[in-house]
Amino acid sequence: MGPDIGDVHEVTAGDCTDCYYIDTGMYDTPEYGAAYILDDERPAVVETGLGTNHELILEALDELGIEREDLEVIAVTHIHLDHAGGAGFLAEACPNADVYVPAAGAGLLIDPERLVAGTKAAVGEQWEYYVEPRPLDEERVVEIEDGDVVDLGDHELHVHATPGHAFHQVVFEDPANDAVFTGDAAGIWVPSTEEIRETSPPSDFHLEQCLEDCETLKSIDPDVLCYTHFGPREVGDDVDRALEEYATVLGEWVDAVETKRAELADDDAVIEHFATSSEMVDVWGEEKATAEAAMNTRGVLGYLDQRD
Template identity: 35%
Template sequence: MEKKKPVALGNELYLIDGYDLGFEGRTGTYVCNEKHTTLIETGPSPSIPHVLAGLSELGIRPEEVAFIILTHIHLDHAGGAGVLVKECPNAEVIVHKKGKRHLADPSRLVKGARMVYGEVFDQLFNPVLPVSEEKLVVKEEGETLKLSDSRTLTFYDSPGHAGHHLAVYDSRSRGVFTGDTAGIRYHQVEDRMDSFFLPTTSPNQFDPDLMISSIEKIESLDPKHLYFGHFGATDHPEQAFDQVKKWIPVFVSEAKDALEQGEGIEVIQKRLHLRVSEYLAGNGVPDDHPVYQLLQLDFEVCAMGLADYLQKQKV
């Protein structure tokens, strides 16, 4: 497969494909090409060679990178931070206050991810290296980072997908880097319909009420663009917000019904598949479309998170 060059998104912003899970257009790293060069998301460690190749294509040397921002510390977004910071010796790593200690010592993060991903963990994520304490910088609600005279980033606490989640508003593009809080953009269906958007409810900190509240916070910023961890940008934020907020209660309801009937995670996964496949079929997407490869993986993890959330509600 020929690797794609970084995609120019305007406003000196670029997207490098990390080929996460071996898929094109699954997980990306954003580059703000400013006085203080900044990367947003690293992807997992196997993506780092693609990130470095993308920087080279842009004429950026690793030592020029000043900041690496992590929206949250799940390994598909931040697992490569320890590897990348070794290649970018002058970079500071910006993270939510609840994520800092897990980057310095990722052992608990690795243990949790192994429980979710099982025997494929090593293939997907190894190595997961610690980031030294002196490299880690915490940003809290409303704090800023000035990259140049024309670009300042503002950080917002945005739980719902994870308790250690930041959304990042970019003054130059008037866009928001949403990580996973505002869902996943499935651009793969654009041969049949517009991109569609679904929540991602992975374990173990999913909370539907917090997710909707965080989405509404991002909405209140009146962004012109949304930049997703998975994957790429939309110039129609309201479409994304509306769809994700519509699907959150659907996901929770399907999972609740399954658990009440004594069914497990596998059935929750099947229920999600059925509801979404009905929606896609109604929009002309056939059931053998390649998007279902990704949806199958995502529904498996979403089902785990939904079950975990509902079981905690009973305690």
């Protein structure tokens, strides 16, 4: 793993305070998966990674001087295991923390059998980078919905539903930091190239709802976008432009898959085409870039089937 994986970085974008992030080394790929820590009266972890490297988050708490018994909030934007796979491990290590989970998906983290099966189908050979999630104790799950507020002290997490990427997705607005923890609602930010990439996994991806989610984020009008993939990005007055850029990327991506499907008339060939022509090989490496493109293509093909 790279030299920055596991290092604790303060979020200095905009006027953010009390906020830190860790590269969890997701899929053995630097700058792909982040978890965030808010050091407040009620300390919080936002996003938990695959579970594979959950120790890095615990070590980050130690480095920040947050006792594991003092962690009170573990919050996930949605239950896809690259966001929620570590929740059970963190809950086990931090006995006084409740796990805040979008209500629509909470049951699948309490009993994750179907979630694991669906993940294996979606990610294919990438499953080798996962660990089986630890089921959550129902008594420690706090179900959250659009409009809820999680009070941390100086900071709050305001819950906004953003179901385009997955029906169980929310984003967390932190008004004190003028920031939003975006989950996958604002796409994948690639800091090394300063570009935004699509994320359209099976089986819930829905283009029109994703575009509505971009409008939701515009209405929040944050100064900073804290991407799970990857890292904080100061957008300032350009937030509308940043979200329009993602809307354009998504629309062009869906059009490209639809056009290639009409040309090849064979979905396996469509998936193979995009998997072998990914532009992200130089950034994420061939294995991750290929797998990501294949998964995103399958998600769009499923969306096109449902739409038509």
